[in-house]
Amino acid sequence: MPTTLRMTKMPKKFETALPALIDRHQKQLLEGWLSQQRNSGTWTAEDESDTKSQTTRFLAELRKATAAGQIEDMQAREWAGTRELLEEVSRARALRGFTPSQTALFVFSLKGPLFALLREESGNAEKLATEMWTATLLLDRLGLYTIEFFLKTREEVIARQHAEMLELSTPVVQLWEGILAVPLIGTLDSARTQVVMENLLQEIVTTGAEIAIIDITGVPTVDTLVAQHLLKTVSAARLMGADCIISGIRPQIAQTIVHLGVDLSVTSKATMADAFELALRRVGKTVVDRAKPIRTPAE
Numbered sequence: 215m216p217t218t219l220r221m222t223k224m225p226k227k228f229e230t231a232l233p234a235l236i237d238r239h240q241k242q243l244l245e246g247w248l249s250q251q252r253n254s255g256t257w258t259a260e261d262e263s264d265t266k267s268q269t270t271r272f273l274a275e276l277r278k279a280t281a282a283g284q285i286e287d288m289q290a291r292e293w294a295g296t297r298e299l300l301e302e303v304s305r306a307r308a309l310r311g312f313t314p315s316q317t318a319l320f321v322f323s324l325k326g327p328l329f330a331l332l333r334e335e336s337g338n339a340e341k342l343a344t345e346m347w348t349a350t351l352l353l354d355r356l357g358l359y360t361i362e363f364f365l366k367t368r369e370e371v372i373a374r375q376h377a378e379m380l381e382l383s384t385p386v387v388q389l390w391e392g393i394l395a396v397p398l399i400g401t402l403d404s405a406r407t408q409v410v411m412e413n414l415l416q417e418i419v420t421t422g423a424e425i426a427i428i429d430i431t432g433v434p435t436v437d438t439l440v441a442q443h444l445l446k447t448v449s450a451a452r453l454m455g456a457d458c459i460i461s462g463i464r465p466q467i468a469q470t471i472v473h474l475g476v477d478l479s480v481t482s483k484a485t486m487a488d489a490f491e492l493a494l495r496r497v498g499k500t501v502v503d504r505a506k507p508i509r510t511p512a513e
Contacts, residue, residue, distance in 0.1 A: 230348050231335065233281035236273055239331050244269055246327025254319050264306075268320070271299055285348060288355050300356065304364040308371065317364045321357040325350070384410045386417040389490060392497045394423045394456075397486075399432030407443035411450050418454045425493040426451050429486045431462030441476040448480050457481075457496070461489035 236243065247269055252262075275296040284292040300321070307317045328349055336342035384406065387395045394417055396410060414426060428447065433440065448458040460482040463471075483489040494501060 229283065230280055230285065231332075231341075231345055232349060232352075233277045235328075235331055235335060236277040240273060243273060243324075243327055243331065246330070247324050250323035250326050251319065254316075254323060268299065268303055272296065272321075272324075275299060280352070285352060288359055296356065297359065300360045301363050304360050305367045308364050308367040312364075314361050314364055318357045318361050321353055321360055325353055328353075384413055386413045388417070388421055388423070389427070390494065390497070390499065392422070392424045393427070393490070393493045394418065394421065394425070395427040395429060395486070395490075397429045397432065400434070402430075402433055402440045402443050404443065407447060411447050414447065415450055415454055418451060418456045423456050424497055426456050426458045427486065427489045427493060428458055428460050429462045429489070430460060430467075431464075431486065433462075433467075436463075436467045436470055438474050438476060441471060441474070445479070459483060459489045459493060461486045 244266075248262075248266065251265060251269075275293075279292040279296055282292045284290045287293075288297070303320055304317055307320075329346060332342060332345050332349065336345060384396065384398070387397070389395050394414065396414055398410070400406075402410075417423065418426065428444065430436065430444070436444075444460065448460075451458050458480055460480055461484070463482050463484065481492070483492060491501060
């Protein structure tokens with residue numbers, strides 16, 4: 215059986231003067247690059263030490279990758295060190311509140327001193343045009359990679375903050391032994407309902423609560439979807455052995471629920487106080503007004 219040979223396409227190699235230029239003028243490039251960044255106002259004196267270290271490392275990685283002749287593919291293994299450094303810079307600046315433009319200037323500000331050296335070193339116009347075009351494409355790609363990773367990091371930060379806010383906005387409070395309360399404020403969507411359900415069920419297990427009051431005074435509107443979310447939470451609590459009472463149903467919300475034809479199938483009260491009083495009775499507790507004397511039948 216004949217053997218089929220599969221030819222692997224080798225990456226195209228480019229000859230460029232950039233590695234030799236960086237070797238000969240590294241100090242001049244560093245000074246010019248740092249000056250450009252300093253004048254842009256993207257970092258303060260406190261950042262100078264880290265920025266100097268990052269620029270030195272970047273030039274070393276840039277020289278190594280371009281010396282290998284790999285210019286087009288930024289995902290090639292020759293650029294692994296450069297990508298790691300740019301990810302480090304992007305992540306640090308995203309966490310410190312820099313803008314995408316300020317972060318991208320780390321790479322783009324190298325163009326000025328680098329192009330100045332290319333004009334001095336190139337012997338003819340054709341060679342100068344070729345080298346400047348190569349350097350422009352290269353730095354543009356690296357700058358775009360920096361922005362993309364910056365945005366990815368910021369999205370991760372926003373997602374984490376959103377999750378933390380969900381946790382904070384869905385507290386489960388123990389009002390009394392055996393009685394929990396979940397005060398809801400704002401829009402109730404699928405993601406938030408899941409957090410509410412998980413927190414409530416965990417507290418039911420931890421405290422052994424028999425009653426859970428879900429207060430929706432702060433929920434602006436209740437539509438079919440919100441009602442379904444409430445029913446899911448109530449059903450899950452029942453499976454864990456706890457009854458639910460919904461409080462805070464305003465007249466407008468009550469009318470909406472009736473018009474939608476939604477059957478909540480759960481005890482409801484107008485206010486949290488009414489729901490708490492009912493919950494106390496269900497667990498066998500009595501509220502006594504100590505300001506009023508308790509009269510016995512003999513009196």
